[in-house]
Amino acid sequence: MNEDTRLREGLGPRGGDHGDVALPSRSGGVPAPAALAGVYAALDLGTNNCRLLIACPTGDSFRVVDSFSRIIRLGEGISATGCISDAAIDRAIAALSICRDKIQSKKAKRLRLIATEACRAASNADGFMDRVAAETGIRLEVIDRETEAALAVTGCSPLLDPRGRGAILFDIGGGSTELVRIERDPEQANAVPRIKAWMSIPLGVVSLAEAFGGKDVTPQSYANMVAKVAQHIALFAAEHGADLGGMHLLGTSGTVTTLAGVHLNLPRYDRRRIDGVWMSDADLTATIARLLGMTYQERAGNNCISIERADLVLAGCAILDAIRSAFPLPRLRVADRGLREGMLVEMMRADGALSGCR
Numbered sequence: 001m002n003e004d005t006r007l008r009e010g011l012g013p014r015g016g017d018h019g020d021v022a023l024p025s026r027s028g029g030v031p032a033p034a035a036l037a038g039v040y041a042a043l044d045l046g047t048n049n050c051r052l053l054i055a056c057p058t059g060d061s062f063r064v065v066d067s068f069s070r071i072i073r074l075g076e077g078i079s080a081t082g083c084i085s086d087a088a089i090d091r092a093i094a095a096l097s098i099c100r101d102k103i104q105s106k107k108a109k110r111l112r113l114i115a116t117e118a119c120r121a122a123s124n125a126d127g128f129m130d131r132v133a134a135e136t137g138i139r140l141e142v143i144d145r146e147t148e149a150a151l152a153v154t155g156c157s158p159l160l161d162p163r164g165r166g167a168i169l170f171d172i173g174g175g176s177t178e179l180v181r182i183e184r185d186p187e188q189a190n191a192v193p194r195i196k197a198w199m200s201i202p203l204g205v206v207s208l209a210e211a212f213g214g215k216d217v218t219p220q221s222y223a224n225m226v227a228k229v230a231q232h233i234a235l236f237a238a239e240h241g242a243d244l245g246g247m248h249l250l251g252t253s254g255t256v257t258t259l260a261g262v263h264l265n266l267p268r269y270d271r272r273r274i275d276g277v278w279m280s281d282a283d284l285t286a287t288i289a290r291l292l293g294m295t296y297q298e299r300a301g302n303n304c305i306s307i308e309r310a311d312l313v314l315a316g317c318a319i320l321d322a323i324r325s326a327f328p329l330p331r332l333r334v335a336d337r338g339l340r341e342g343m344l345v346e347m348m349r350a351d352g353a354l355s356g357c358r
Contacts, residue, residue: 038353039065041108042343043099045140047075047118047174047206048312049254050095053340054106057353062344066102070095071308075118075175075206084122089131096136110351112343115140116148117175117204145200148339149178155342156252156335157182157193159276165246166193168327171338172253172319174206174312179233179323181240183247197240201232205255205312208319214311215296222292225318230325237326249323249332254309255316260334261304263287268303275336284324284332288317 040062044051051069055062072091074084084092103111119125119142133139143151152171160167166183180198205214212225260274263283279287291299291314300310348354 039106039108040110040344040347041103041106041112042340042347043096043111043113043138044339044343045074045092045096045113045115045119047078047116047176047204048073049174050074050092050099051340052099052102053344054102054108055344057348060355062348062354066106068095068099068102070098073174073206075121075204077210078118078122078175079207079210082122083124084118084128089128092128093132093135096132096138100136100138110347112347113138113140114143114339114343116143116339117173117202120144121175121202145176145178146198148176149180149198149200150195151339151342151346152178152252153180153182153193153195153342154345155338155340156250159250159333159335159337160184160193161248161333164248166196167248167250167333168244168323168329169250169252170320170323172251172255172316173204175202175204177201177204177229177319179236197236199233199236201229203229203232203319205253205316205319208315209312212315214315217292217314219292222314222318225315226321226325229319229322233322233326241327244327244329247329249327249329250335251320251332252335252338253316255313255320256332256334257336258305258309258313259284259287259291259317259320262290262302266304271336274334277334279332279334281324281328281330281332284320288321291317 039054039056041052041054048071049069050072052067053064054066055064072088072095074088074092076088077085115129119129119140122128125142129140149171153169156169160182166181169180169182171178178198178200181196182193183196184193208225208228212221257269257274260277260279261269263279264273264277266273296310299305299313300307305313345354
């Protein structure tokens with residue numbers, strides 16, 4: 001089994017098996033074997049967010065027992081300096097310390113703790129991860145882009161239209177964006193969707209906003225962002241953008257969940273209203289136009305955007321518009337789920353903890 005296959009199957013890298021790291025307990029004891037613990041934790045340290053999900057398997061799914069999400073902007077400035085800044089490191093360690101405490105309090109023993117584009121790109125990533133390990137006990141596993149795409153598919157595939165053929169799934173991150181074409185085999189009833197093709201580009205909301213500006217976005221600067229992303233996805237779209245009958249867009253990111261919240265005019269963000277909601281092409285066009293018409297202060301004052309995303313949301317919209325142009329599909333399904341859910345499912349399947357997987 002090669003290294004990439006080990007990572008995709010939730011086994012962690014060779015040597016350290018960081019996907020199953022056992023955090024020391026407060027008493028210094030060694031946790032019980034992971035597969036016997038019954039409590040699983042998945043942590044995703046992204047370029048913009050630090051997210052944790054702790055869950056227990058229940059039948060063919062899982063029950064969330066605790067979660068955490070904080071915008072930390074780990075990748076802030078990396079495109080200019082090549083390094084994770086001291087301020088970003090401090091923000092990350094503060095968030096990861098909370099994650100460690102939650103993991104320990106829920107007695108989660110089966111863990112996967114990943115980092116994505118910021119740690120792939122930064123020249124000081126090794127030093128950063130060593131400091132994280134020393135100060136929090138968390139040893140991060142830096143996953144490659146193919147693994148990131150595969151985890152997004154695993155986490156989001158339950159939201160595929162059961163009557164459809166497949167989807168163009170996209171995950172707009174802080175420092176990279178993944179695109180995946182997934183399809184079911186039409187010859188098999190209840191077929192599991194398969195990855196037909198995938199790609200990743202080194203552009204996300206943080207890197208794009210830093211390059212073109214995120215606070216004061218003009219029609220021209222917005223068009224320039226769209227054009228930049230379009231250049232990166234043109235070849236993939238040419239090769240895999242035909243024959244889209246029976247397919248839809250499936251998006252997982254802060255961009256699409258924010259758009260859905262604004263579209264629904266929610267007084268505050270509500271995951272129960274967002275996860276799984278459908279938006280038409282006309283809905284997306286109208287909502288993006290509405291955001292483009294807002295000032296930075298108006299975006300910051302919207303409870304579904306907030307000051308934390310006010311300078312990033314239009315960069316995300318530009319990425320989405322480039323995807324919509326390349327894959328002109330009539331509907332988008334919004335997913336407030338992704339890598340963490342994918343990690344949990346993969347670990348539980350590997351342990352035979354989900355019904356039908358033993």
